Amino acid sequence: MSTATLDRTLVERLVRDALTQKLGTNGHANGKAATPKLVVNISARHCHVTQEDLERLFGKGHQLKPHKALYQDGFFAAEEMVTIIGPRHRMIPNLRILGPCRDHSQVELAFTDAISLGLEIPVRKSGDHRDSPGCYLLGPAGMIELQRGVIRHERHVHMGPADAAHFGVKDGDRLNLRVASTCSMVLEDLLCRLSPSAKLEVHLDTDEGNACDLPHATKVELFR
Numbered sequence: 374m375s376t377a378t379l380d381r382t383l384v385e386r387l388v389r390d391a392l393t394q395k396l397g398t399n400g401h402a403n404g405k406a407a408t409p410k411l412v413v414n415i416s417a418r419h420c421h422v423t424q425e426d427l428e429r430l431f432g433k434g435h436q437l438k439p440h441k442a443l444y445q446d447g448f449f450a451a452e453e454m455v456t457i458i459g460p461r462h463r464m465i466p467n468l469r470i471l472g473p474c475r476d477h478s479q480v481e482l483a484f485t486d487a488i489s490l491g492l493e494i495p496v497r498k499s500g501d502h503r504d505s506p507g508c509y510l511l512g513p514a515g516m517i518e519l520q521r522g523v524i525r526h527e528r529h530v531h532m533g534p535a536d537a538a539h540f541g542v543k544d545g546d547r548l549n550l551r552v553a554s555t556c557s558m559v560l561e562d563l564l565c566r567l568s569p570s571a572k573l574e575v576h577l578d579t580d581e582g583n584a585c586d587l588p589h590a591t592k593v594e595l596f597r
């Protein structure tokens with residue numbers, strides 16, 4: 374048998390295909406779009422604050438210091454943390470602020486957190502504060518009272534236009550998530566949040582992530 378000679382074009386294609394598979398990119402192998410790479414993360418309790426509220430908590434002119442970059446470009450967990458205080462002085466310390474600052478302050482808790490604070494909170498998408506309770510936030514320079522804005526953020530999936538096309542959805546539509554693990558489950562009706570620069574990422578809260586044992590998941594899959 375003669376020694377096969379690999380021509381340059383073939384080698385390039387093999388390398389490209391191997392990289393496409395490994396990176397899970399949206400590259401086209403054999404003329405067929407690859408499944409977008411899905412990341413599922415647990416979004417632990419946290420808050421968002423306005424620049425004005427940040428200064429009341431941490432002092433005049435204070436700027437958030439990035440502690441850790443989040444998966445979505447431009448967003449970060451800040452070094453700054455506050456204590457959240459509910460009715461009857463129940464509190465949770467070390468509530469992380471996520472940056473950058475927003476035009477409304479908002480606290481996102483899991484139901485377990487809310488129950489321990491003595492708060493009854495609604496499931497809402499970001500910025501929808503209808504019928505939500507308030508709380509006190511305490512920082513090193515002061516305390517503020519939020520009149521409303523403590524919510525359980527509803528489970529959702531961030532995606533860009535190519536991901537939306539792949540799943541055949543638009544902003545505001547719903548997808549289901551199947552998690553295979555020691556506690557396999559299907560989470561229904563994740564809100565699709567489409568934005569031009571978003572990467573495909575599901576956000577669950579700690580209650581949901583623990584219930585399906587997400588840290589030990591062997592497979593995650595989005596479907597209609």
Ligand SMILES: [Zn+2]
Binds near residue numbers: 416529531576
């Ligand atoms: Zn999110």
